[in-house]
Amino acid sequence: MSDTVLFTIITLSAIGIIAAVILYFLAQKFKVYEDPKIDEVDEALPSANCGGCGFPGCRNFAEACVKTDDLDSLFCPVGGNDCMSEVATILGKVVAEKTPQVAVLRCNGSPKHRERVNTYDGAENCTIAHNLYGGYTDCSYGCLGMGECVDSCNFEAMYMDKETDLPVIIQEMCTACGACIEACPKDLLELRNKGKKDRRIFVSCMNEDKGGVAKKACDVACIGCSKCFKACKFDSIEMKNNRAYIDFEKCVLCRACVKVCPTEAIHEINFPLRKPKPAVEKPASTAEVKDVNLVAEAKKNTENAKVETKVEKEDTNKQDENKNNETK
């Protein structure tokens, strides 16, 4: 009996040793030289492999970083400026800071605002529905509500709001990788600068129909009335195809446009609530209300998410500070 055991142990060990030796020599023989810096850069990257940089994965991005002379043309949206400066120090190159961005949804057509005129009964996929027809409302530009963007998000930064049937972007989780922008067949999502204190103003509508048609289809559509265009002193609003577009590079967040919009199609995010005015008081825009919810929701989500990275924590702290400032 003990002989058998001994024999087994010896044989197995012998096989192991011989295999190890063979493997060692083979590994030596077929070794491919790789710049060790690629490994270092790879380490510094977030390993999300989301493709937001335009490369298939983080490793390819790292290779490109090592090869290139000009780091400015490369950017990892997930890691952001911190990550890029780390990469730059590893490689001894310089990189310019880029403004952090976040995805925003340019449709506010919840069932409350947009009447459903038919029922979609096909496969649950936005692109299929988009290829088939305009949508279940009279607005053929609006959100189809089947969540292809949510499915495409690698960072759990989006979810479908059951009440509004619209996707919601959790700003703290969004890495601006651009996957949702690719996914949306209606081109409703846009990457915009995060803005000072995360404050943003944008037109939440893509409807290019004439004013009357758009308004009939959806209460909160941009009707192309140009009031905001006239109100803007900074030339940051552009009127095109019956709708307004705010250039985030030029916008100074003065909120003049928000006040004049007759359909509340212009959204302001993360601004303090306006002081109540004695005169005609407009009810708080749905966007603001939603946003408070959104922040609460986002916090809940970050708590729920077990993977708490440092970046996220910092972000939530910042957010809290903001809120404190706002309440003060």
Added chain:
Amino acid sequence: MNKFKVSLSPHVHSGNSVNKVMYGVIIALLPALFVSVYYFGLGAIKVTLVAIAASVFFEYLFQRFMIKGESTIGDGSAILTGLLLAFNLPSSFPIWMIIVGSLVAIGIGKMSFGGLGNNPFNPALVGRVFLLISFPVDMTNWPKPQELVFSLVDADSGATPLALLKEKVGNGETVANALKDIPSYFDSFIGQVGGSLGEVSAAALIIGGIYMLMKKIISWHIPVSMIGSIAVLQAIFFLINPDKFADPAFHLLTGGILLGAIFMATDMVTSPMTPKGQIVFGVGIGLLTVFIRNFGAYPEGVSFAILIMNSLVPLINKSFTPKRFGEEVTNG
């Protein structure tokens, strides 16, 4: 105004459904079930009911707590798995072992891969092979058929013709000698032989097979190619050495070949998609069965053969694509 439904074409459907397919197979299995109840009495009913109940129960549990999806017990696939598992067991099989077998069949064979449609192996066979390897004594203890005896007292038990053949030929006897005592072919055909519940009656299984062919639940490719290849290969062996190898008719009528060919190998989920692939699949099972039966350690090889070929299905699907329209231009 009415809100119309809008979707892509087609706007009509054949009315075919998973339920209809599953219950169709179950109906096709009923003749064989009646035969086994006739010959094995209450034992057959007991084994069948326990296997079905346990399978449905485990399906419910796994779906509820592991997959966390909507309950799928209504689609009939768990009932079918239970029934097929029962058909592969002897009527004297202990209840707790049946429950363990169902757990393995549903839990490991099916739900661990994500439920119906995702399992690479036939769940009932996974359960059967597990039981065969774990409890070989109980699995090969076949009660002899008695007509309409409704008692749970253990009947006389004995080996199946196949086990008899394996044992005696293994001991150096000739086939003719070994098969002296076995039931006639006619008895095998109608089911008066020892064996698992479902495999005994060739006639009942063929009736079920014809029903499924008529209902277009299965196509002829797998059963025909499998049975055909077994017959041909076994005939070759028989002609080479009739003393060592039994004739093909004996092999076709005994053991689980017909059950396997008609109900197990044709399982939609685990069989190839194209007619060409199905023929390759059937022939593969046939050849493996013959080799296992004649040269392997087990007297019965169908379940192993099917499981082995199941594992090759993705490869077969990839290699044997259907004939594309316009691929070979034959302009006459």
Added chain:
Amino acid sequence: MLKTFKLGGVHPPENKFSAGKKIEQLPIPKTVTIPIGQHIGAPAQIIVKRGDEVKVGQVIAKAGGFVSANIHSSVSGKVKKLDETVDGSGYRRPSVVIDVEGDEWLDTIDKSDTFDKEIKLSAEEITKKVMENGIVGLGGATFPTHVKLSVPAGKNVSYLIINAVECEPYLTADHQLMLEKGDEIFLGTQLLMKALGVTEAIIGIENNKPDAISHLENLAKKYSGIKIQGLKVKYPQGGEKQLIKALINREVPSGGLPLDVGCVVQNVGTAFAVYEAVQKNKPLLERVVSVTGKSVKTPINLMVRIGTATSELVEAAGGLPEDSGKVVSGGPMMGKAMADLTTPIAKGSSGVLIFRNEEAGREKIHPCIRCANCVSVCPMGLEPYLLMTLTEKHDYDRVESERALDCIECGSCSYTCPSTRPLLDYIRLGKSTVSKIIRSRKQ
């Protein structure tokens, strides 16, 4: 002997409720909305202005290229507006809205019903007439007919095939047309033969229309070179490729055209339109539409002016039933669902099909049980289950190599799937994405 194609196919219940109903003329509506994108190819260019007086048959939009077709006014009256209206797809498309005043036809059009038997024009002149009068394929694909008649150099055409299969369930427009306008169809066929320079034509009819077969067979004795061929009922026999395979046993190669195997296929309705265009100089301004469905009071075949709102047709068939859940333009297998009834009838609308609520909805989607039904019914020999999975996974390279572009979108796979999976929905998505990829590759 009956013929059919070999590979795949299904046999949905026929439900031809409107069969045998005489074609009735729908009264001219008060306004018509004529969409500009009614055919495959470049959209037409509008040449009328708001307030213009137009007559029946007047060109209101010129063809926007070779693969395009003229669009004519189907009524006389005043152009109310040039607007974007919702078409069948729910998108806003440019269209011309005309308020009807009287029924004044252009002088060049022969309005009479007399059968004009003499062929006076040459092949080129026939093609030119067809082009001028805006004839497109009336089977549903709406491919401009004059393009099919202009055979490129180096291609030989040996057969003209007239598609009178009408394999879609419910629809009876072509069937009724054959019974009532047999002579005109034969003459139209002869005109097409002359334009193509072929001596043989085959009219393929499924044997669920025995009256049409015998009627045409009687007439065929008068016309040389035209053969009637009965076909076994099987969907999608009306697909060009399947029909060619069934009739003359030639397979159109993958990615090829019927021309590659020496055939031109025209719909039977197109043959009639060609007759009218050439012999009567009448543009394509009306067509036969079946209005049918299980709960429709009086299923009916109507001769309808292009641009009439669907609701008018539904009224003529006894009004919209209470329990309507879905309205489809075209047949149940390949037709387009309409979002609302204002959708105008276009050149390609062969039927208006009203489904009851309970038959309109799709069943719940179950997981694929790999039953291979979709593979066995696919008339193109594809693997729909695989194409759907690959599309879901965005593996478009393999979608392409598994020949998704060969799919003719007949819907047999979705029709037969026991798990009611939306196979064709996803294959269409795969196809459109793959075509996009191929286009970007060429650039």
